[in-house]
Amino acid sequence: MKLPIYLDNHATTPLDPRVLEAMLPYFTEKFGNAASRNHSFGWQAEEAVENARKQIADLIGANPKEIVFTSGATESDNLALKGVAEMYAERGNHIITAATEHKAILDTCKKLEKHGYRVTYMPVQKDGIIDLDMLRDAITDKTILVTIMYANNEIGVVQPVAEIGKIAKERGVLFHSDAVQAIGKIPVNVTRDNIDLMSLTGHKLYGPKGVGALYVRRRNPRVQVTSQMDGGGHERGMRSGTLNVPGIVGFGAACALAQKEMPEESARLRGLRDKLKKTLETELDEVYVNGSLEHRLPHNLNISFAYVEGESLLMGINDVAVSSGSACTSATLEPSYVLKALGAGDDLAHSSIRFGLGRFNTEEEIDYVGNKVVEVVKKLRELSPLYEMAKEGVDLAKVQWSAH
């Protein structure tokens, strides 16, 4: 077993060597511009792009013509939201999203608010899932778009996407979903799920960074987005710019691999995740899983260790790469807004660790991590005045703290 162990696969994933192999020719001998129509270099590149487009479309049950390549999911989210807002401005100015969305959605919504759009940020329930009745009530005749992520990047909670899509469809509102954490991990199908627009990226499923896509429905309804990047009219005018051919080839290869290996791989990861959870829950008291366990990505475990601060825990397991919702690990010095949205209390947000398992993790690694976390949590609890008080029977919620 090699240290450090990478368990931060929601942030990014390593490139699968099989993906790299597929990409390599497109850096050197097959370097053509996919938009060059009059020589074999261009044709070769175009063929590779079209093949990848099909691989990606196949993974999500779409038509290849519905895939618009971008630089990544942040760009896809921007194109979806701003592009729909602009295109459908005459129809309405209201967008509905949720408090636990990725910043690429939330910050884009804030930008749109500055331009006169109205945005509803729905709260989530304790398990991280949105309330469908609340969604029904939030839709008005001015609503043009509902955007709800498929699976959350911190807590791995999977939203009832098909239901959301159905509600949107019934009310004649477009539905966009940021699905970067879900594709290639759990079955996603744009028809079954009633999705009109969907953001994807390569690097979360063992493909390269810097390449993503926006799925834009072509039929029933035909969806249009106003381009946010203008130039040569690439990607049916929705996103200009020379295509990143090696990246796109890698993204396509990654999707094909994920589709082929998903049933077996998701069962394997679920087994490892559950083993890790069991170790932590057996060896330690007062550990809490954040968000629904039932509606959750198989490779995610977001868990709070009461009375232990997250960054100090990360320091103790410094040969394991994970993330924490602790304020001390974020640039803003605020604890995770996703965990806060669950209403768990800031103290549990500070105590949280996100384990993101991936294709290259082994059982030996998971066993090592489980034991190491148990050891460090026990050590830090010996150091924790809160643990001592809790053990003495003090109700921490009733203590007058000197907030600073």
Place this chain on the structure above:
Amino acid sequence: MAYSNKVLDHYNNPRNVGSLDKSDPNVGTGMVGAPECGDVMKLQLKVDPKSGIIEDAKFKTFGCGSAIASSSLATEWIKGKTVDEALQIKNTDIVNELSLPPVKIHCSVLAEDAIKAAISDYKKKAGMNRQPVSEAVS
């Protein structure tokens, strides 16, 4: 974030972890911070009533590595000092000793506050204790 060697050393081998008897009249207890802010420090000191010297100090901290190191260092520094000398310790001394980056300065402030809170608790208790003694003398 990269930690200084001194922070790592205090984190890996924290000095003076533990608790003193809160009800001991010679023990002062300071508890500062709040769980929702991600930092709580408990610092206790025991004063020799004859010499006024801090003969023992203990801490427990819920917080990041820098918070643990700041409070560990604080207990190390106040031991052997008089109460008044201990009050002279400034958060900037802790920042310099541990090479804390700007985002961790609040950890050192909390440690200074913990020392002051513990001493203030001790003084309050000592004041209350002297009362019956002086009455007995007069």
